[in-house]
Amino acid sequence: xxxxxxxxxxxxxxxxxxxxxVIRMLLAAGSGHSAGPLGMADVFTALYxxxxxxxxxxxxxxxxDRLFLSCGHIVPVRYATMIHxxxxxxxxxKTLRKLGSDLQGHPERVRIPALxxxxxxxxxxxxxxxxxxxxxRMDKKRFRVFCVTSDGEHNAGNHWEAVLxxxxxxxxxxxxxxxxxxxxxxxxxxxxxxxxxxxxxxxxFNWHVLHIDGHNIGEIIDSVNHARAVYEKPTVIICHxxxxxxxDFMENDPEWHGKPPDPDQAKEALHQLRTLGGKIKGEHE
Amino acid sequence: xxxxxxxxxxxxxxxxxxxxxxxxxxGNGLVAAGERDERVVALCADLTxxxxxxxxxxxxxERFVEIGVAEQLLNTVAAGMAAYGKxxxxxxxxxxxxxRTWEQIRTTVALNDVPVKxxxxxxxxxxxxxxxxxxxxxxxxxxxxIPNMTVIYPCDAVEGxxxxxxAAFNGKPTYLRFAREATPVMTTQKTPFKIGEAVTxxxxxxxxxAIIASGPLVYExxxxxxxxxxxxxxxIVLNMHTIKPLxxxxxxxxxxxxxxxxxxxxxxxxxxxxxxxxxxxxxTFPVPQEYVGMPDSFGESGEPDELLEKYGMKAKDxxxxxxxxxxxxxxxxxx
Numbered sequence: 001x002x003x004x005x006x007x008x009x010x011x012x013x014x015x016x017x018x019x020x021x022v023i024r025m026l027l028a029a030g031s032g033h034s035a036g037p038l039g040m041a042d043v044f045t046a047l048y049x050x051x052x053x054x055x056x057x058x059x060x061x062x063x064x065d066r067l068f069l070s071c072g073h074i075v076p077v078r079y080a081t082m083i084h085x086x087x088x089x090x091x092x093x094k095t096l097r098k099l100g101s102d103l104q105g106h107p108e109r110v111r112i113p114a115l116x117x118x119x120x121x122x123x124x125x126x127x128x129x130x131x132x133x134x135x136x137r138m139d140k141k142r143f144r145v146f147c148v149t150s151d152g153e154h155n156a157g158n159h160w161e162a163v164l165x166x167x168x169x170x171x172x173x174x175x176x177x178x179x180x181x182x183x184x185x186x187x188x189x190x191x192x193x194x195x196x197x198x199x200x201x202x203x204x205f206n207w208h209v210l211h212i213d214g215h216n217i218g219e220i221i222d223s224v225n226h227a228r229a230v231y232e233k234p235t236v237i238i239c240h241x242x243x244x245x246x247x248d249f250m251e252n253d254p255e256w257h258g259k260p261p262d263p264d265q266a267k268e269a270l271h272q273l274r275t276l277g278g279k280i281k282g283e284h285e
Numbered sequence: 286x287x288x289x290x291x292x293x294x295x296x297x298x299x300x301x302x303x304x305x306x307x308x309x310x311x312g313n314g315l316v317a318a319g320e321r322d323e324r325v326v327a328l329c330a331d332l333t334x335x336x337x338x339x340x341x342x343x344x345x346x347e348r349f350v351e352i353g354v355a356e357q358l359l360n361t362v363a364a365g366m367a368a369y370g371k372x373x374x375x376x377x378x379x380x381x382x383x384x385r386t387w388e389q390i391r392t393t394v395a396l397n398d399v400p401v402k403x404x405x406x407x408x409x410x411x412x413x414x415x416x417x418x419x420x421x422x423x424x425x426x427x428x429x430x431i432p433n434m435t436v437i438y439p440c441d442a443v444e445g446x447x448x449x450x451x452a453a454f455n456g457k458p459t460y461l462r463f464a465r466e467a468t469p470v471m472t473t474q475k476t477p478f479k480i481g482e483a484v485t486x487x488x489x490x491x492x493x494x495a496i497i498a499s500g501p502l503v504y505e506x507x508x509x510x511x512x513x514x515x516x517x518x519x520x521i522v523l524n525m526h527t528i529k530p531l532x533x534x535x536x537x538x539x540x541x542x543x544x545x546x547x548x549x550x551x552x553x554x555x556x557x558x559x560x561x562x563x564x565x566x567x568x569t570f571p572v573p574q575e576y577v578g579m580p581d582s583f584g585e586s587g588e589p590d591e592l593l594e595k596y597g598m599k600a601k602d603x604x605x606x607x608x609x610x611x612x613x614x615x616x617x618x619x620x
Binding site: 068108109110116117118119120121124127128129130131132133134135136138157158161162164165 | 347
């Protein structure tokens with residue numbers, strides 16, 4: 001099994017490296033989404049390097065925790081994290097979205113089985129994760145099923161059908177994360193189709209609800225541990241995140257939802273990440 | 286004449302017809318699959334009795350999952366269960382599943398390549414009085430264009446059971462199409478069934494037309510062949526129970542022997558069995574083809590037989606189509 005990193009600072013450094021790789025991948029790809037992957041780098045780092053039981057040497061290990069990514073468009077952050085964890089060769093990093101690559105623009109399970117599922121069309125990931133968790137419980141399996149969702153995909157009926165289903169069936173082995181970054185392609189979520197009060201909605205559907213700072217790795221880890229102790233309900237962790245986190249000109253701007261950086265922007269983004277926004281002088285790879 | 290090797294009900298025309306809905310075959314097949322393998326689970330969208338999922342629910346309550354009126358959830362939950370390692374069957378009316386949930390089936394079942402078995406019940410116009418909203422007539426088209434998908438349309442309740450049981454273990458995303466009405470039972474336990482292998486139900490020396498049929502209308506095709514025989518016109522009737530993968534060999538053999546084909550299905554004439562037949566023959570052995578099916582139209586309320594009559598899917602319509610196809614052979618072939 002993969003050795004977990006307990007040191008928060010080390011995890012933060014890993015998240016920073018993953019953000020840099022996201023920028024490199026998107027630059028090479030020439031298309032794709034920037035804001036979401038950067039915003040969720042801390043959650044993915046915490047999941048792969050601390051929270052989940054898994055083994056890159058044995059990607060389909062029967063007792064691994066399962067991670068479903070419902071909002072497939074942020075997959076560059078998952079690929080980058082999986083490169084760091086050893087699932088994917090670093091040489092593939094610049095093949096994102098290129099002909100013949102396993103790193104498809106949106107994730108495909110058939111190409112990389114450890115992705116657990118195929119996603120891109122929004123609103124269907126939680127239902128698959130819930131079906132998986134239901135089946136695992138039938139067989140008394142002990143692993144946990146995680147599902148990362150976006151706030152924008154909460155517009156979709158299929159998602160709320162799954163929220164109903166998981167609540168009804170008390171799927172306590174299922175933990176969902178919401179990337180609550182308040183943006184979607186056409187603008188701010190509360191203008192497009194207001195989601196608030198989001199917490200009350202989930203509570204009304206019989207879920208346990210937690211709020212965290214999605215960039216605080218300690219909080220991410222603690223929240224998952226908290227969810228493990230909730231036996232009667234599925235838990236949703238609302239991760240308040242900054243879209244484009246770590247690159248100032250990308251942060252909080254819906255414009256950056258669905259486009260990649262150009263070479264100059266990528267250079268500036270990497271500079272900001274390496275220096276932690278100017279906090280450190282030396283710029284190391 | 287009825288093909289002896291098909292071991293059909295020999296006196297099906299003479300005695301009072303034994304009729305049973307093909308959906309009963311689904312229920313019975315599901316139970317048989319469940320008995321054979323513990324991985325088999327059944328999901329249903331609030332239509333447990335009418336889809337006959339109830340047979341399975343009674344026997345294996347712990348392996349039955351009630352989904353409620355949510356067809357998108359039905360197939361996405363099943364996709365997750367299949368990714369885990371279960372063999373999930375999902376059932377609703379075909380107008381709703383696959384009708385309402387095409388993209389989920391495409392992405393989470395077919396692109397994921399997980400073995401979810403989608404049973405579309407109450408398919409075709411013969412669902413009757415419920416009217417156009419409930420008469421799924423486009424589902425073969427929407428399912429067969431999805432890569433990785435197998436599409437099966439059993440002709441009677443006996444074949445329905447065999448198809449369901451075999452689909453459980455084919456390891457592939459599969460669409461099974463069933464009907465509500467009791468329709469004649471033509472096949473027996475001995476009738477061969479293998480996914481992807483058409484069954485020759487009727488054959489004669491020097492046939493002039495091959496009738497390619499799927500689903501309960503195979504019976505109308507047999508009645509039509511019998512009528513044609515009375516007018517000294519020889520025919521072949523192929524039961525094309527698997528529309529994808531299509532049995533191209535059997536189809537081409539029939540087209541070569543007869544020189545003209547008629548496709549018969551309770552589905553739009555665009556995109557269904559007729560489309561699959563035309564696509565295959567146009568590349569391999571083009572012959573005149575006529576289509577018996579829904580003429581690019583919505584249905585309406587009415588008794589099943591009245592509707593089949595009104596929209597031209599009875600034996601006499603097949604006879605007329607056969608004569609038309611034969612006639613076209615002697616003009617310029619496609620005139």
